Amino acid sequence: xxxxxxxxxxxxxxxxxxxxxxxxxxxxxxxxxxxxxxxxxxxxxxxxxxxxxxxxxxxxxxxxxxxxxxxxxxxxxxxxxxxxxxxxxxxxxxxxxxxxxxxxxxxxxxxxxxxxxxxxxxxxxxxxxxxxxxxxxxxxxxxxxxxxxxxxxxxxxxxxxxxxxxxxxxxxxxxxxxxxxxxxxxxxxxxxxxxxxxxxxxxxxxxxxxxxx
Amino acid sequence: xxxxxxxxxxxxxxxxxxxxxxxxxxxxxxxxxxxxxxxxxxxxxxxxxxxxxxxxxxxxxxxxxxxxxxxxxxxxxxxxxxxxxxxxxxxxxxxxxxxxxxxxxxxxxxxxxxxxxxxxxxxxxxxxxxxxxxxxxxxxxxxxxxxxxxxxxxxxxxxxxxxxxxxxxxxxxxxxxxxxxxxxxxxxxxxxxxxxxxxxxxxxxxxxxxxxxxxxxxxxxxxxxxxxxxxxxxxxxxxxxxxxxxxxxxxxxxxxxxxxxxxxxxxxxxxxxxxxx
Numbered sequence: 001x002x003x004x005x006x007x008x009x010x011x012x013x014x015x016x017x018x019x020x021x022x023x024x025x026x027x028x029x030x031x032x033x034x035x036x037x038x039x040x041x042x043x044x045x046x047x048x049x050x051x052x053x054x055x056x057x058x059x060x061x062x063x064x065x066x067x068x069x070x071x072x073x074x075x076x077x078x079x080x081x082x083x084x085x086x087x088x089x090x091x092x093x094x095x096x097x098x099x100x101x102x103x104x105x106x107x108x109x110x111x112x113x114x115x116x117x118x119x120x121x122x123x124x125x126x127x128x129x130x131x132x133x134x135x136x137x138x139x140x141x142x143x144x145x146x147x148x149x150x151x152x153x154x155x156x157x158x159x160x161x162x163x164x165x166x167x168x169x170x171x172x173x174x175x176x177x178x179x180x181x182x183x184x185x186x187x188x189x190x191x192x193x194x195x196x197x198x199x200x201x202x203x204x205x206x207x208x209x210x211x212x213x
Numbered sequence: 214x215x216x217x218x219x220x221x222x223x224x225x226x227x228x229x230x231x232x233x234x235x236x237x238x239x240x241x242x243x244x245x246x247x248x249x250x251x252x253x254x255x256x257x258x259x260x261x262x263x264x265x266x267x268x269x270x271x272x273x274x275x276x277x278x279x280x281x282x283x284x285x286x287x288x289x290x291x292x293x294x295x296x297x298x299x300x301x302x303x304x305x306x307x308x309x310x311x312x313x314x315x316x317x318x319x320x321x322x323x324x325x326x327x328x329x330x331x332x333x334x335x336x337x338x339x340x341x342x343x344x345x346x347x348x349x350x351x352x353x354x355x356x357x358x359x360x361x362x363x364x365x366x367x368x369x370x371x372x373x374x375x376x377x378x379x380x381x382x383x384x385x386x387x388x389x390x391x392x393x394x395x396x397x398x399x400x401x402x403x404x405x406x407x408x409x410x411x412x413x414x415x416x417x418x419x420x421x422x423x424x425x426x427x428x429x430x431x432x433x434x435x436x437x438x439x440x441x442x443x444x445x446x447x448x449x450x451x452x453x454x455x456x457x458x459x460x461x462x463x464x465x466x467x468x469x470x471x472x473x474x475x476x477x478x479x480x481x482x483x484x485x486x487x488x489x490x
Contacts, residue, residue: 006280006281009281009282009283010278010283013283068313072313072316072320075316075320075321075322076320080320080321160310161310161312161313162313163307163308163309163310163313163317163322165270165308170278172271173270173271173277173278174278174280175404176271176272176273176277176402176403176404177271177273177277177278177280178280178431179404179407179408179428179431179432
């Protein structure tokens with residue numbers, strides 16, 4: 001127990017890196033996902049094709065590889081960004097691809113009849129989207145979005161690869177130093193606490209937004 | 214209306230790509246000049262007032278995080294600070310992972326690697342080394358109950374080793390033993406290999422002397438170190454191949470620190486004996 005207390009300061013520091021990366025990625029990615037989904041659904045062919053290519057590339061390669069490309073690859077091309085920014089950029093590019101697909105599925109799940117009804121009522125296309133379609137989409141995509149948000153917390157552990165001391169890396173350095181397995185147990189508890197909060201939040205949000213039933 | 218939104222989106226996206234393109238082209242004038250101008254590596258560092266030292270911060274006792282304070286400490290840290298003081302600059306420590314040290318160095322994220330780095334012929338092609346500052350052996354660590362007495366007893370046995378470490382090269386160099394052993398299992402780090410030795414899933418671990426002795430000190434009852442070993446090796450500091458001026462200055466300072474006894478003092482503090490070279 002005393003040992004766990006000794007570990008605390010560094011574990012908390014690692015957790016703060018994890019959480020910063022998590023929140024920043026989330027704040028950028030969620031709205032970006034909506035925009036990308038709309039871009040993917042447009043009938044304007046070049047944009048549509050570009051989006052398909054984008055999703056293919058960023059959903060189709062390992063996030064770890066993308067981290068290496070953003071941090072080391074762009075560096076070779078002369079675009080030097082610091083570790084944290086590189087991590088955020090790679091995570092945003094990757095997760096936006098997933099969210100774009102989730103939101104696309106959500107938008108496509110709305111019945112055509114609703115568009116026609118909105119048209120009859122004299123709503124513009126933008127009004128239909130923002131006032132009729134997207135609120136329903138928001139409710140429908142909550143379960144898959146919560147899946148990805150929880151995945152995001154766990155994926156932050158990958159940034160050790162570009163020399164960032166996030167939670168799991170901090171546990172690893174302590175485990176190596178003290179030759180003990182306890183730091184990993186502490187890290188597991190930290191991750192469970194974080195994902196537990198996210199899980200409860202989405203549960204509450206789903207109940208709260210249950211206004212169409 | 215739909216088209217308008219689409220065009221706006223295309224504009225936004227292409228603007229983004231364009232801006233990234235701009236970011237790329239900016240440093241180019243410098244890149245082009247570099248081969249022409251003289252080696253400014255040392256002047257640059259003197260001007261900055263520090264050099265960035267890359268290290269794996271999970272590599273006790275050479276460089277690791279102090280329990281409680283989380284500060285980076287270790288033999289290499291003390292020696293680097295002493296050398297930097299001699300040079301009149303400071304050291305900034307940047308944790309990196311072992312797999313990407315060359316990319317970190319060539320990408321100029323760090324100025325040197327100082328982390329119990331063994332000088333090998335393969336590595337000499339990728340980076341410039343200072344003169345060696347430590348000499349150590351590649352030890353063979355076994356379970357206390359094991360009957361392995363020397364290298365010939367390793368025939369048919371499973372050996373654990375750190376991936377990408379010089380220990381692998383040392384074992385491979387010993388062709389006779391290398392061919393006789395059963396399997397070479399590569400682990401992410403030395404501590405994982407040693408942990409697997411306690412479970413008996415590997416029969417022996419080949420590891421740097423400094424690291425082996427650190428863990429033997431932590432768990433004296435779990436490990437035995439045998440007298441036979443896979444040869445001696447030397448640790449050096451790794452720099453970019455082209456940074457010749459910086460290398461010369463560093464070399465001078467390292468020599469001075471060795472000559473005035475500071476290096477020996479640091480060695481005795483960390484290892485109990487003077488193993489500096």
